[in-house]
Amino acid sequence: AQKITQTQPGMFVQEKEAVTLDCTYDTSDQSYGLFWYKQPSSGEMIFLIYQGSYDEQNATEGRYSLNFQKARKSANLVISASQLGDSAMYFCAMREGPDSNYQLIWGAGTKLIIKP
Amino acid sequence: GAVVSQHPSRVICKSGTSVKIECRSLDFQATTMFWYRQFPKKSLMLMATSNEGSKATYEQGVEKDKFLINHASLTLSTLTVTSAHPEDSSFYICSAPRGPPLDEQFFGPGTRLTVL
Numbered sequence: 622a623q624k625i626t627q628t629q630p631g632m633f634v635q636e637k638e639a640v641t642l643d644c645t646y647d648t649s650d651q652s653y654g655l656f657w658y659k660q661p662s663s664g665e666m667i668f669l670i671y672q673g674s675y676d677e678q679n680a681t682e683g684r685y686s687l688n689f690q691k692a693r694k695s696a697n698l699v700i701s702a703s704q705l706g707d708s709a710m711y712f713c714a715m716r717e718g719p720d721s722n723y724q725l726i727w728g729a730g731t732k733l734i735i736k737p
Numbered sequence: 738g739a740v741v742s743q744h745p746s747r748v749i750c751k752s753g754t755s756v757k758i759e760c761r762s763l764d765f766q767a768t769t770m771f772w773y774r775q776f777p778k779k780s781l782m783l784m785a786t787s788n789e790g791s792k793a794t795y796e797q798g799v800e801k802d803k804f805l806i807n808h809a810s811l812t813l814s815t816l817t818v819t820s821a822h823p824e825d826s827s828f829y830i831c832s833a834p835r836g837p838p839l840d841e842q843f844f845g846p847g848t849r850l851t852v853l
Contacts, residue, residue, distance in 0.1 A: 656842075664828055666781075666844035712780060722769055723834035723842060727780045 624648065625715055625728035633734050634703050641688070642698040642731050644713030650674075654716040655696040656725065657687065661709040669711075672696055708735045740764060741833050743845030750821055751853055758816045758848045760831030766811035767833035771842070772804075775828040787814040787831075821852040 626645045634640045646655065657669040672680045672687045680687040688697040700707055713728040740763040750756050760770055768789045773781040785806050786794040793806035803825075805817040814833075818825050830847040 658844075664775075664830070664847040664849070666830065666832070666847075668841055668843070671841060710778075722786065724771065724783065724786065725842065727783075729780050732778070 624717075624726045625713055627711075627713055627728035627731050629731045630729070631732040631734070633736055635736050636705060637702055640700045640703050640707075640733065642700075642711050642713075642733065644696045644698065644728060646694050646696060646713075646715050648694075648715065648717050650718040652718055655687070655689070656714040656716070657685070657696075657698045658712045658714065659707075659709045660712065660730075666712075670698065703735050705735050705737060708733060741831065741843045741845045743831055743848055745848060746846060747849045747851075749851045749853065752822050753820055756818045756821055756850060758818075758829055758831075758850075760814045760816070760833070760845050762812045762833045762835075762843070765833075765835050767814075767835070768811060769834060770808060770814040771832045771834075772806060772814070772816050773830045773832065775830060775847075777828075781830065784816075789814075818850065821850070823852045826850055826852045 624647050628643050653674045655672045659667040659669055670680050670682045670685045670687050672689045679689050684701045686699045710730045710732050712730045714725040716725055742761045744759045770787040772784045774784050775781050783796050784799045787806045787808040789808045789811050795801050808814040828847050828849050831845040832842045834842045
């Protein structure tokens with residue numbers, strides 16, 4: 622079974638609109654971490670935001686916020702006021718358990734294209 | 738912030754030659770580093786976990802003799818693609834976690850390997 626599911630292979634969004642990228646996860650661990658990374662066409666992986674399973678508040682980093690719904694096992698990324706430079710691949714990833722040696726499990730990614 | 742460098746960024750080689758890719762953590766020590774392979778428009782595929790001072794842990798289906806990993810110091814891991822063939826052409830990315838309290842992985846910029 623997929624541990625990380627990103628159901629949107631591609632999305633087109635008008636500039637300045639908010640966008641939500643979906644991510645659901647599957648784990649039986651109580652302690653885990655959820656990450657979002659951005660990968661522009663250059664290939665570099667850019668860390669965006671992190672949510673720990675015990676964090677009660679949704680994580681926020683500038684225009685990025687993570688809508689963490691633990692009971693539903695979802696960790697959607699919300700980008701407010703999208704910009705042309707937000708066009709990229711976006712990956713959701715999970716680290717399971719405290720003893721995972723930091724290994725990440727990756728979703729398939731969502732290609733986001735911002736239209737002017 | 739933490740930086741991970743990767744060298745070379747791009748390499749083109751003839752079939753049958755070996756190629757070495759270096760991954761360095763520049764301002765922190767990394768006892769663990771990860772090597773990924775990424776096909777176009779696909780997610781990251783973990784190849785192996787590089788452990789400083791010990792043997793690498795390879796994922797199922799990854800040939801150990803084909804992809805040699807050496808983690809000789811706390812800041813350097815190398816991936817050598819031995820006797821490269823066109824099917825080894827891919828984007829290779831390394832990452833290094835900077836452990837607690839900041840549970841974050843830092844990625845190298847990637848190496849694009851083309852085998853002719």
